[in-house]
Amino acid sequence: MNLMIAVPFVVPLLGAALALLLRRSPRAQRVSSAVTLAVVVAGATLLLDTTAGGAVAVTQAGGWDAPLGITLVVDPLSALLLLVSSVVLLLVLLYAVGQDISGLSRAMPQVFHPIYLVLTAGVCLSFMAGDLFNLFVGFEIMLTASYALITQALTRERVRASMIYTVVSLTSSILFLTGIALVYALTGTVNLADVAEKLGGAPPELRAVLALLFLVVFGIKAAIVPMHFWLPDSYPVAITRISAIFAALLTKVAVYAIIRTQTLLFAGDDISSVMLWIAIATMVVGILGALVQDDINRIMSFVLVSHIGFMIFGLALNTVAGIAGVLYYLVHHIVVQATMFLVNGLVRQYVGHTSLRSIRGLTAVSPVLALFFFLPALSLAGMPPMSGFVAKVALFEAGAQAGGWLVWTALVAGVLTSLLTLMAIFRVWVRAFWGTPLPDMLEARAELRRGPDVAGRRVMAVTTGAMVGAGIAVTVGAGPLLEIAFTAAEDLLDGDAYIEAVMEGAT
Amino acid sequence: MSAPGLLLVVAVAVLYSGGFYLLLQRSLMRVVLGIVMLGHAANLSLMLTDEAITLPPLLGGPQGEISDPLPQAMALTAIVITFGVTTFLLALAYRVWLGDNNDEVPDDLEDRRIGRLREPEDSS
Numbered sequence: 302m303n304l305m306i307a308v309p310f311v312v313p314l315l316g317a318a319l320a321l322l323l324r325r326s327p328r329a330q331r332v333s334s335a336v337t338l339a340v341v342v343a344g345a346t347l348l349l350d351t352t353a354g355g356a357v358a359v360t361q362a363g364g365w366d367a368p369l370g371i372t373l374v375v376d377p378l379s380a381l382l383l384l385v386s387s388v389v390l391l392l393v394l395l396y397a398v399g400q401d402i403s404g405l406s407r408a409m410p411q412v413f414h415p416i417y418l419v420l421t422a423g424v425c426l427s428f429m430a431g432d433l434f435n436l437f438v439g440f441e442i443m444l445t446a447s448y449a450l451i452t453q454a455l456t457r458e459r460v461r462a463s464m465i466y467t468v469v470s471l472t473s474s475i476l477f478l479t480g481i482a483l484v485y486a487l488t489g490t491v492n493l494a495d496v497a498e499k500l501g502g503a504p505p506e507l508r509a510v511l512a513l514l515f516l517v518v519f520g521i522k523a524a525i526v527p528m529h530f531w532l533p534d535s536y537p538v539a540i541t542r543i544s545a546i547f548a549a550l551l552t553k554v555a556v557y558a559i560i561r562t563q564t565l566l567f568a569g570d571d572i573s574s575v576m577l578w579i580a581i582a583t584m585v586v587g588i589l590g591a592l593v594q595d596d597i598n599r600i601m602s603f604v605l606v607s608h609i610g611f612m613i614f615g616l617a618l619n620t621v622a623g624i625a626g627v628l629y630y631l632v633h634h635i636v637v638q639a640t641m642f643l644v645n646g647l648v649r650q651y652v653g654h655t656s657l658r659s660i661r662g663l664t665a666v667s668p669v670l671a672l673f674f675f676l677p678a679l680s681l682a683g684m685p686p687m688s689g690f691v692a693k694v695a696l697f698e699a700g701a702q703a704g705g706w707l708v709w710t711a712l713v714a715g716v717l718t719s720l721l722t723l724m725a726i727f728r729v730w731v732r733a734f735w736g737t738p739l740p741d742m743l744e745a746r747a748e749l750r751r752g753p754d755v756a757g758r759r760v761m762a763v764t765t766g767a768m769v770g771a772g773i774a775v776t777v778g779a780g781p782l783l784e785i786a787f788t789a790a791e792d793l794l795d796g797d798a799y800i801e802a803v804m805e806g807a808t
Numbered sequence: 809m810s811a812p813g814l815l816l817v818v819a820v821a822v823l824y825s826g827g828f829y830l831l832l833q834r835s836l837m838r839v840v841l842g843i844v845m846l847g848h849a850a851n852l853s854l855m856l857t858d859e860a861i862t863l864p865p866l867l868g869g870p871q872g873e874i875s876d877p878l879p880q881a882m883a884l885t886a887i888v889i890t891f892g893v894t895t896f897l898l899a900l901a902y903r904v905w906l907g908d909n910n911d912e913v914p915d916d917l918e919d920r921r922i923g924r925l926r927e928p929e930d931s932s
Binding site: 434437441445452455457464471472474475476478479481485593594 | 831843847851853854856878885886896897903907908913
């Protein structure tokens with residue numbers, strides 16, 4: 302039994318318990334949480350190393366063999382996502398610690414730390430779950446933690462937002478459970494590898510129904526159009542660190558689940574034309590929504606919805622190049638989206654809100670902040686040479702190789718969306734960053750400089766800078782990252798390596 | 809299909825349709841009740857996956873045959889989760905009631921406001 306695999310799930314849970322015990326001493330709690338997440342990062346790095354070259358690491362928790370036991374599986378895809386997520390989780394935690402030190406946030410740190418670590422455990426378990434029910438449990442751990450996190454620093458607006466968020470997530474969870482029941486009725490197993498083998502003999506119509514049901518289930522959580530309405534209503538309202546981590550990770554975990562189920566379970570089923578239409582709708586509707594908003598956080602949320610469309614597009618191609626493009630896009634988007642929300646949190650220091658109506662001349666107020674916004678924003682819009690450009694080129698290339706009128710339509714929609722993203726970003730840039738700063742913004746800056754909380758604000762700035770740096774690292778490391786993505790994509794489309802590794806002990 | 813099986817199918821159908829109907833209502837209390845019904849529907853459909861649902865669990869009947877324990881284990885886990893989250897939803901609904909003195913789902917104010925942004929231009 303490979304104990305290493307359990308680290309990203311077990312360590313954060315233990316860390317959460319420790320953080321709960323240390324709630325009376327904020328400093329010890331901060332250190333223990335940061336160390337916990339650093340251990341997860343180290344564990345994920347080792348796992349990425351073990352899976353290099355396409356190997357699949359498996360552990361059967363509880364000692365029961367594959368179809369019955371709780372299987373944890375780490376393939377190159379899981380390992381890559383584990384590493385990126387844990388790095389982002391660590392950086393956002395440090396940012397939150399900075400906020401707490403500077404006293405800029407109304408969140409309760411003694412509540413925040415344990416729940417945040419539980420969220421980490423849920424995210425990691427979702428990436429590693431080897432059976433459908435465990436995937437459900439991973440999702441539930443993650444979502445239950447997120448329900449608690451979104452209600453931090455409760456205001457009337459947040460109560461409303463979390464009500465929407467909770468009800469929508471819960472509906473999708475219940476549909477997920479229904480899907481599990483149907484799969485179990487059809488195959489008599491919930492182990493992903495086992496289901497993949499047994500579904501082969503099922504009638505194609507039934508499999509198509511299941512494939513669509515799971516697309517809806519995870520589609521709600523990934524906020525694909527037409528199931529996206531809840532996201533721009535709930536994410537931007539939460540406090541900075543929460544919206545950053547939600548925007549970066551939660552939708553991506555759902556995208557991961559779509560990739561996993563569609564490639565492993567429903568490999569032979571062709572719902573790719575449905576997915577292409579969904580991709581087109583998601584890209585276009587999302588970005589049009591972004592263009593009319595006037596709150597930076599809401600703009601970023603709509604951009605997030607729109608860019609989920611790119612990932613669905615690559616997946617619908619069902620080729621190695623397409624899926625590799627999606628995986629690189631995932632990595633790029635996790636990092637960049639988190640950065641954007643952290644930067645918005647920094648903007649909030651000067652004006653107390655993120656509405657474009659009363660922000661002017663941020664470049665003059667804080668040149669560093671402008672740089673922090675500018676670099677990830679260019680990446681998000683897909684300008685060369687940033688990582689967004691590399692990701693989009695990889696996807697478009699894969700699309701051009703696949704061909705077909707629908708794919709070309711989606712490609713045109715994708716290019717259009719990129720241009721409109723650029724427009725949305727520049728709207729923010731022109732309105733918030735150019736011009737003469739408003740007098741109360743300069744006052745706020747002077748007050749912040751005088752304030753006793755400089756250390757905390759420095760931590761916030763440094764971690765945001767580190768996130769921007771991580772974004773640049775994704776760009777510079779595009780070569781090796783794409784290599785991993787291609788290995789992972791080959792593994793995913795092949796499927797046999799995964800099934801063999803899991804079922805080894807079963808026979 | 810056996811009589812208890814058929815009964816379960818009808819119950820599941822009623823629970824799903826009733827649950828989704830309630831989910832689409834304005835009153836938060838009804839939304840919460842809708843979620844409760846949907847949770848029951850999903851758990852009952854887990855039960856439905858076992859053809860031998862009428863057999864006793866664990867201890868076995870006259871020939872030692874038992875019903876499939878796995879769906880029951882899964883339903884148990886799911887019940888715990890839906891129960892916990894329902895409590896949370898109730899607490900939230902109560903907070904909404906405390907804040908607004910009613911339990912209606914309000915309109916999206918931000919959307920309304922952005923819709924209104926265009927109006928002055930039209931009228932001038």
